[in-house]
Amino acid sequence: MIRMTKAQKKYGDFQLNCSLDVPAGSITGLIGGNGSGKSTTFKLLLGLISAEGGEIKILGKNPNKLSANDREKIGVVMTDTGFSDYLNVKEIRQILKSLYSTFDEELFNSLCIRFDLPEEKKILDFSTGMKAKLKTIVAVTHDANLLILDEVTAGLDVIVRNEILDLLREYMEKNEERNILISSHISSDLENLCDDIYMIKNGEIVFYEEVDELLGQYAVLKLSEEQYAQIEKEYILFYKKEPYGYLCLTNQKQYYLDNYPDVVIEKSTIDELMIVINRGEES
Numbered sequence: 360m361i362r363m364t365k366a367q368k369k370y371g372d373f374q375l376n377c378s379l380d381v382p383a384g385s386i387t388g389l390i391g392g393n394g395s396g397k398s399t400t401f402k403l404l405l406g407l408i409s410a411e412g413g414e415i416k417i418l419g420k421n422p423n424k425l426s427a428n429d430r431e432k433i434g435v436v437m438t439d440t441g442f443s444d445y446l447n448v449k450e451i452r453q454i455l456k457s458l459y460s461t462f463d464e465e466l467f468n469s470l471c472i473r474f475d476l477p478e479e480k481k482i483l484d485f486s487t488g489m490k491a492k493l494k495t496i497v498a499v500t501h502d503a504n505l506l507i508l509d510e511v512t513a514g515l516d517v518i519v520r521n522e523i524l525d526l527l528r529e530y531m532e533k534n535e536e537r538n539i540l541i542s543s544h545i546s547s548d549l550e551n552l553c554d555d556i557y558m559i560k561n562g563e564i565v566f567y568e569e570v571d572e573l574l575g576q577y578a579v580l581k582l583s584e585e586q587y588a589q590i591e592k593e594y595i596l597f598y599k600k601e602p603y604g605y606l607c608l609t610n611q612k613q614y615y616l617d618n619y620p621d622v623v624i625e626k627s628t629i630d631e632l633m634i635v636i637n638r639g640e641e642s
């Protein structure tokens with residue numbers, strides 16, 4: 360559904376050079392710190408900016424060649440796009456009706472009721488959570504095959520975040536050909552939602568793995584200087600110097616459990632993996 364091969368874009372000192380693949384039927388996460396290139400990647404995919412090199416395919420086409428019909432099949436949430444703040448839900452429903460032949464008004468109405476979105480209040484007076492819910496409802500109510508969601512959960516409390524994640528799971532359950540590409544810097548959101556995760560740093564993909572593998576086989580080892588000097592480093596992917604010694608990321612947790620019973624091996628979350636990868640060195 361999505362294939363980017365060395366897609367390039369330069370802004371001053373920042374150089375994006377991104378390759379990623381999102382097959383149909385999956386939820387893929389793009390994770391990275393501030394300014395790592397997540398939004399730039401999404402803008403390239405949607406043809407909102409043009410690439411300076413590489414190849415980009417979305418729904419099998421170059422983003423600039425997408426027809427209006429193709430665009431109906433893509434649901435989008437971007438941080439800096441959306442409807443005018445002076446519109447209300449009622450007016451937005453009318454716009455969606457004329458914009459999308461596939462707009463599901465019944466679903467839109469029921470989701471607005473479920474998420475307590477008032478009909479007459481201007482978006483200007485919506486809270487951050489209400490705006491995020493509305494943007495997500497818009498993305499999932501025109502029968503899109505693909506959702507591209509940039510930081511849809513940013514700035515939301517844990518309850519609203521979970522409501523939105525549930526909505527995305529329901530969207531996926533309706534059709535096994537659907538898929539989602541979602542970016543976030545809240546990795547726990549992605550851990551509970553995605554099938555696989557790309558990590559982007561300084562415009563380049565530095566890491567890719569399936570979430571089941573990440574949670575099953577990966578671990579962070581906490582080593583003293585002495586332990587670090589002695590340990591087998593073949594299965595250490597990244598390491599990070601700490602005041603007490605080293606944090607090391609491995610994808611062979613069992614090997615270290617079996618062979619180094621004295622080493623502290625933490626059951627790692629994606630947040631911890633991300634810190635070692637982002638702040639550490641490749642082994």
Ligand SMILES: Nc1ncnc2c1ncn2[C@@H]1O[C@H](COP(=O)(O)OP(=O)(O)OP(=O)(O)O)[C@@H](O)[C@H]1O
Nearest residue numbers: 370371373391392393394395396397398399400544
């Ligand atoms: N239109 C632009 N003009 C100049 N520089 C830009 C422009 N858009 C993005 N950049 C730069 O490109 C880099 C990547 O930005 P991008 O918005 O893609 O990061 P991000 O990973 O989405 O960050 P965040 O999580 O903070 O939203 C940053 O250094 C940013 O300043």
